[in-house]
Amino acid sequence: MLEILSNPFIMRAIIAVILIAFVSSSIGSLTIFRGQSFLVAGIAHGALAGAALAIFLDYYGIIPGMNPILGAALFGLAMALGIGYFSSRDSREKIDIIIGISFALAMSLAILFISMIREYAVQAWGLIMGDLLLLTSVDLVLLIIISSVTVFLVTLFYREFVFISFDEEGAYALGLRVMLYNYLLLVLTALSVVVLLKGVGAILVYVMLIIPAAAANNIASNTSNVMILSLVFALISGLLGLAVSLVLNVAPSAIAGLIATIIYIITLAARRR
Amino acid sequence: MNEKLAVMVNNLHVKYNDYLALENVSFSVPHPSITVIMGPNGAGKTTLVKSILHLVDFYKGDIFVFGLNVREHEKKIRNLIGYVPQREKVTEHIPLRARDVVLLAKMVKTGPLSIPTKRDMLEVKDALEKVLLPKSAWNKRFNELSGGQKQKVLIARAIVLKPKLLILDEPFSGVDTVSQREIMSFLSSLKKKGISIIIVAHDINPIVEHVDYVLLLNKKMIAFGKPRSVLTEENLSRAYGIKVHVIVRGEACYAIIGDRHA
Numbered sequence: 337m338l339e340i341l342s343n344p345f346i347m348r349a350i351i352a353v354i355l356i357a358f359v360s361s362s363i364g365s366l367t368i369f370r371g372q373s374f375l376v377a378g379i380a381h382g383a384l385a386g387a388a389l390a391i392f393l394d395y396y397g398i399i400p401g402m403n404p405i406l407g408a409a410l411f412g413l414a415m416a417l418g419i420g421y422f423s424s425r426d427s428r429e430k431i432d433i434i435i436g437i438s439f440a441l442a443m444s445l446a447i448l449f450i451s452m453i454r455e456y457a458v459q460a461w462g463l464i465m466g467d468l469l470l471l472t473s474v475d476l477v478l479l480i481i482i483s484s485v486t487v488f489l490v491t492l493f494y495r496e497f498v499f500i501s502f503d504e505e506g507a508y509a510l511g512l513r514v515m516l517y518n519y520l521l522l523v524l525t526a527l528s529v530v531v532l533l534k535g536v537g538a539i540l541v542y543v544m545l546i547i548p549a550a551a552a553n554n555i556a557s558n559t560s561n562v563m564i565l566s567l568v569f570a571l572i573s574g575l576l577g578l579a580v581s582l583v584l585n586v587a588p589s590a591i592a593g594l595i596a597t598i599i600y601i602i603t604l605a606a607r608r609r
Numbered sequence: 610m611n612e613k614l615a616v617m618v619n620n621l622h623v624k625y626n627d628y629l630a631l632e633n634v635s636f637s638v639p640h641p642s643i644t645v646i647m648g649p650n651g652a653g654k655t656t657l658v659k660s661i662l663h664l665v666d667f668y669k670g671d672i673f674v675f676g677l678n679v680r681e682h683e684k685k686i687r688n689l690i691g692y693v694p695q696r697e698k699v700t701e702h703i704p705l706r707a708r709d710v711v712l713l714a715k716m717v718k719t720g721p722l723s724i725p726t727k728r729d730m731l732e733v734k735d736a737l738e739k740v741l742l743p744k745s746a747w748n749k750r751f752n753e754l755s756g757g758q759k760q761k762v763l764i765a766r767a768i769v770l771k772p773k774l775l776i777l778d779e780p781f782s783g784v785d786t787v788s789q790r791e792i793m794s795f796l797s798s799l800k801k802k803g804i805s806i807i808i809v810a811h812d813i814n815p816i817v818e819h820v821d822y823v824l825l826l827n828k829k830m831i832a833f834g835k836p837r838s839v840l841t842e843e844n845l846s847r848a849y850g851i852k853v854h855v856i857v858r859g860e861a862c863y864a865i866i867g868d869r870h871a
Contacts, residue, residue: 498703502699510770558706
């Protein structure tokens, strides 16, 4: 056991799972409250397109040494802010359509760039699949910074975020700066998604960020309980996923995703009883 | 501040892109009083209350709340007004308990990271008691409450901030008759304590005895004044575009309108 824990890859993976659980608890819960869970999948695919573009620019020597994570962050942020801008100009019902269109655009760009970088495409595939056991110290530092900032700001403006999610019109009437909080949440969501990409991958980032919070929302009696339960569910999924993956030698994020989904189904059944 | 007029609207024109939502609306609401804004769907009732709150911008005209121009004193007037939006505009899947909904409004006004004091909790309790929400419902999730109970929670949320003017957008839609009466007699008691009330309603009949003024609207102002002078067959037929019958009983008058939505 101690031998396993002394392995730096495994230690980094365990720390990452704990940090991801905190991000899931804060950002995941608020995204569920806002009714914008699809946004996470949209941003993830936007970030993937950005990473693929960064690799493309580096590959053809247009911007040598450009970091894929920087490209992912720029694209993820642009997508989040674009969605925020267009959805604020339109009715709330249409946000799903705006996210869906951005999603399609991002995926088209991602596939286009990946097809143009040929042998380097493996780097982009790494961000699609993700691997907790391949995180570097730099990845971990990035994750620590973003998750700390996210948890701090969500704690600071927790009530404002919940209020605008519950009753946006009432929040405006009360004099809250709804747009500011909306954009702040979008930026935090985008940055969280980007730092999670390398660990859990563009596809499973949705599972790790949203499913624990959605499961918690099924059974929690109040909003604080949603945050606490989603933290617990994300920790169980992540740590158990990691343990099972070490035994069976399979991808940890995939097992974590399966466990999170099982937890969601159980909470759904519990709610209906 | 003008303490005699809760709201004064002069020559109000509101446009959404090229669509003219309100045209040449002018009226004054004395303070304290209960005013009902009524008219058919799409008449601009919600647009009017949103203009008073300065949630929509108007391209022509002026609105004053207690003498303050809403364009220049947006922050001040939002502190004076308690707003109860249409219930369907409120998200129901968030697990907020009834008392949390009221406390949340109190705390966002206090500022980030503030901890609820004993006084805050007492004010929340007081607001929930005033709107006659049964104690058994205080800890229930908002989405588990009945239509009338949800409305009472939203009114409690507005009054906990001690407004001078309370604006309610269709508060009786989907609310049973008993709750309608309870809410209306509570609103009457607020008026006696010096709070003006503006209610957007499709059906004025259940509340007509409590109403001081009626504003009849259909993009333009059809009539404004005491219920007896506004609720005439001629005015109502002009507003709704169909034949309307009015029954007068004592001081109250009741309109029989085809399009009621209540």
